[in-house]
Amino acid sequence: MLKSILDTLSIALIFISFVILIKNRDKIKETDSILFGGLLLLLFGYFVLLFIDSEEFENILGALIPVLFAFVFYSIIQKQKNDELEQNEEKLRLAVDATKAGLWNLDFDRNELIISESWFDILRYKPSELNPITLEKWGELIHPEDLKASKAQFIDHLKKKTPLLESMIRIRHKDQSWVWFQLRGKVVNFSDDGRALRMTGTLIDLSKQKELELNLKQQLDTNKLLFEQNEEQSATIADNQEKYRVLYENSNDAIILIKDHLFFDCNKKSFELFKCEPNYLLDQHPAFFSPKIQPDGETSEAKAARYFAKVEEGEAIVFDWQHIRPNGELFDVSVSLNAVVLGSEKYVQAVLRDITKDKRIAKELEAYRNNLEQLVDERTAELRQSNEELRITMRELQDAQAQLIQAEKMASLGILTAGIAHEINNPLNFIMGGYRGLQIFLKEPLKEDEQLAKLLDSIKIGADRAIDIVKGLNQFSRTREELDEECNIPEILDNCLLLLNNRIKSRIEVEKNYHTDLPKITGNVGKLHQVFINLIHNASDAISDEGNIQVSANPTGAGVWITIEDDGMGVKKKDLKKLTDPFFTTKPPGKGTGLGLSLSYSFIKEHKGKLEIESEEGEGTKVKVFLPLTH
DSSP states (O other): OHHHHHHHHHHHHHHHHHHHHHHTHHHHHHHOHHHHHHHHHHHHHHHHHHHHTOHHHHHHHHHHHHHHHHHHHHHHHHHHHHHHHHHHHHHHHHHHHHTTEEEEEEETTTTEEEEOHHHHHHHTOOHHHHOSBOHHHHHHHBOHHHHHHHHHHHHHHHTTSSSSEEEEEEEEOTTSOEEEEEEEEEEEEEOTTSOEEEEEEEEEEOHHHHHHHHHHHHHHHHHHHHHHHHHHHHHHHHHHHHHHHHHHHHOSSEEEEEETTEEEEEOHHHHHHHTSOHHHHTTOOGGGGSOSBOTTSOBHHHHHHHHHHHHHTTOOEEEEEEEEOTTSOEEEEEEEEEEEEETTEEEEEEEEEEOHHHHHHHHHHHHHHHHHHHHHHHHHHHHHHHHHHHHHHHHHHHHHHHHHHHHHHHHHHHHHHHHHHHHHHHHHHHHHHHHHHHHHHTHHHHHHOHHHHHHHHHHHHHHHHHHHHHHHHHHHTOOOOOSOEEEOHHHHHHHHHHHTHHHHTTTEEEEEEEOTTOOOEEEOHHHHHHHHHHHHHHHHHHOSSSEEEEEEEEEOSSEEEEEEEEOSSOOOGGGGGGTTSTTOOOSOTTSOOSOHHHHHHHHHHHTTOEEEEEEETTTEEEEEEEEESOO
């Protein structure tokens, strides 16, 4: 009976154990999966033995099962503790990450400092760049200013003077900047003789906190500075207000405060200026103390409204105004208007200065000035006329001087030319005498020898050419001033071309067109030679390379027109009127004096003739000279 009850109780316990085992199978498997399988087999075997009636095996299994269950439940409890430990470690890791802290452990026997990876992340170092960290290497990372104090605190803690090591230090970042940390630690193991063996602690990143502290300090300093400045400004404002009041009351100018376009307050000088009682001015519009129409024709009300509008827009203005005193006396003032703020109220400040006397003096000066201007204008006109006459006279004198200088040069050149012509003429006479002697002596051989005849002819041609050049030089060198000579224009032109032949023979073709029935004129042969040499010389200079010059002479009813035309570079239209001015030249520096055309023009005027010049730039120049038959 007892056995049956025990068996029934055993079956119930086995069943309950089986249920518990199945329910906690995951935890048991995590602990030991083989143990879980073995326990199931033992329970199943014990259950079978209860029905087989094998009491020996039944007792053995019955003894093993409680032991196995105890071991299983111990494993489950240990697994739960491990899970809780892992959860706590995870929470600690999250807390460390959230606070940007590094955990460290210092082994004194090994002289090695081990720091968690989060600290390396903060400073951007790789662990391999610093590990192993010794106390000496740790000292190199700390800011020199913080190292001494930190060492002292570290030694005090090792000597058990402080329960906890706590200090603020700066550690070198990888980019060589400094990062603030809070260092906390404690010795956790001592040797039997009291020597520290191991120390642990934390390194908390305080860079953000330090930045906030710095910003807060800067803000406090700024606020303090602003407060001090505000006190200074308040004192300055109070001082300025007192000074303004003193200036306001003692000013030599009338000062009026205007509010809503009405006189609100005035200083003592205002009442003196208007010659009135204080109450007369206050609470009145400025137009009330003014004539209806201002001197410029504008009404006082309209003009005042316009000026008030400008001041209200922020513009400071100064203008003249006319007021009227209670006795009807008019007086002029200079008014300066500008907007001011006193306290919290806006006003218009008007500063009035009496300019009645200045206006009267100005009118008198204006009348005097007008009279003086008239006198000055009359005198200036006289001086201008005299100056113009003097300028013309000076120019004529300069022209005459230049022409005299040129004439003197030409006279000297004429004397030199006459001397040269005389010296050349003597050997020419010998040459011609020898030529005639040879011609008579060789009269018969010349008839038979053609080469000898050609040789004598070439001597004759060269001698004749030299004689013509000497004649031309004699004509050019004549120094007579009278205009009573008979002048053959074609001969004069040919002589000039002959004298200039060396300049034009190799590059310029000369075309001559002389009328067959050209009359002779009365004039000065030497001066006409100078005129046409200058004109032909200018024409040749105008041709830079090769070209043509046309020389023509044609009669008119009262005289002769001589035309010299070239196809050279021409003259600018703006320079045509200045060509006969003394010293004006279109030639490059060093190639002309500017006196040739001026002197030629004066010679033509002496002959009562005319000079006409036609030219276009790049198209050539045509010069026409008219010489009357008599003058």
